[in-house]
Amino acid sequence: MALKSAVELGVIDVIHKHGKPMTLSELVSSLKLHPSKVSVFYRFLRLLTHNGFFAKTTVLKAKEDEEVEEETTYALTPPSMLLINGESPCFTTLFNVILHPSAMDMWHSSKKWFGEEKELGLYESATGETFFDFLNKDSETYILSMFQGFMAADSQMMKFALKDCNHVFEGLESLVDVAGGTGVVSKLILEAFPNIKCTVLDQPQVVANLSGTQNLNFVCGDMFKFIPPADAVLLKWVLHDWNDELCLKILKNCKEAISGKGKKGKIIIIDISIDETSEDRELTELQLHFDLVMMTLHNGKERNKKEWIKLIYDAGFTNYNITPICGFKSLIEVYP
Numbered sequence: 110m111a112l113k114s115a116v117e118l119g120v121i122d123v124i125h126k127h128g129k130p131m132t133l134s135e136l137v138s139s140l141k142l143h144p145s146k147v148s149v150f151y152r153f154l155r156l157l158t159h160n161g162f163f164a165k166t167t168v169l170k171a172k173e174d175e176e177v178e179e180e181t182t183y184a185l186t187p188p189s190m191l192l193i194n195g196e197s198p199c200f201t202t203l204f205n206v207i208l209h210p211s212a213m214d215m216w217h218s219s220k221k222w223f224g225e226e227k228e229l230g231l232y233e234s235a236t237g238e239t240f241f242d243f244l245n246k247d248s249e250t251y252i253l254s255m256f257q258g259f260m261a262a263d264s265q266m267m268k269f270a271l272k273d274c275n276h277v278f279e280g281l282e283s284l285v286d287v288a289g290g291t292g293v294v295s296k297l298i299l300e301a302f303p304n305i306k307c308t309v310l311d312q313p314q315v316v317a318n319l320s321g322t323q324n325l326n327f328v329c330g331d332m333f334k335f336i337p338p339a340d341a342v343l344l345k346w347v348l349h350d351w352n353d354e355l356c357l358k359i360l361k362n363c364k365e366a367i368s369g370k371g372k373k374g375k376i377i378i379i380d381i382s383i384d385e386t387s388e389d390r391e392l393t394e395l396q397l398h399f400d401l402v403m404m405t406l407h408n409g410k411e412r413n414k415k416e417w418i419k420l421i422y423d424a425g426f427t428n429y430n431i432t433p434i435c436g437f438k439s440l441i442e443v444y445p
């Protein structure tokens with residue numbers, strides 16, 4: 110919440126535009142805060158500096174009487190640099206989605222949810238509609254654009270991971286990016302492999318107004334009904350939105366889509382594979398937090414390796430390869 114406030118106030122953008130670290134009084138004046146709020150603003154900054162979103166340095170400043178005094182300045186850090194508006198990637202839309210009032214309010218219904226037999230996410234139990242239904246309402250185009258902005262930022266981060274994954278896409282002539290949002294990952298793949306024919310399949314609300322290029326095609330569709338044929342299917346951050354039963358439907362449609370390629374077709378899944386045995390406790394904690402978000406917003410789940418293997422075999426595939434990428438995610442190649 111402190112970080113959301115700092116983003117909304119424009120603290121990060123102001124320091125970025127200033128081009129060098131800023132003092133508390135420079136920040137207060139640039140942000141036009143009320144003078145009575147200086148001390149509470151300082152305490153927000155103190156917490157966010159402790160959390161690593163700002164870095165504090167002390168500079169010496171000459172006073173009028175030739176004395177020098179120490180002054181504290183605040184600089185951006187790598188995590189806050191991911192929250193600069195207009196830069197890529199920019200994760201500020203995350204706050205509009207995960208901290209949307211309806212997503213906050215649902216937590217007041219968790220006791221009721223635990224008493225219910227129905228297999229619904231907390232969001233649906235609390236509001237009577239799924240989170241995707243909420244996003245897709247005509248009245249919520251703003252929040253849908255915020256959601257797609259968050260997905261696009263996450264996908265832009267993939268450019269760092271995909272550099273090491275060229276072997277995964279080599280030799281492919283066509284690829285369908287299923288539930289591929291605004292096509293950011295497909296565009297990254299096309300930068301490295303301009304000859305692959307990429308199709309981004311998503312809901313009409315997301316892709317109907319997007320125009321493609323020679324090798325990038327946007328298609329409105331429902332992945333539970335039909336996935337166009339291709340050499341490979343990409344599912345990035347898709348299966349974690351759904352329970353096992355619905356994932357099996359998606360995976361079976363994917364299997365059908367690559368059937369023309371025989372044993373050479375493949376499914377490329379980018380998602381979390383929870384590793385509770387990892388020595389990196391913070392990384393596992395992040396994965397478990399994502400599981401909580403998926404479970405409550407969507408009735409989805411983050412899976413561990415055993416759960417992935419079961420899902421893959423239950424969907425009729427015979428082989429797989431799981432490689433960690435981007436720290437907390439994995440790239441899972443699945444073969445017929």
Ligand SMILES: C[S@@+](CC[C@H](N)C(=O)[O-])C[C@H]1O[C@@H](n2cnc3c(N)ncnc32)[C@H](O)[C@@H]1O
Pocket residue numbers: 241260261263264287288289290291310311312315330331332333344345346347350
């Ligand atoms: C978590 S987002 C992932 C987007 C994209 N793959 C990415 O990583 O940036 C899930 C996507 O699934 C899409 N979606 C939901 N239900 C769908 C359906 N039945 N058919 C096709 N796409 C669907 C949503 O519109 C959304 O773009």
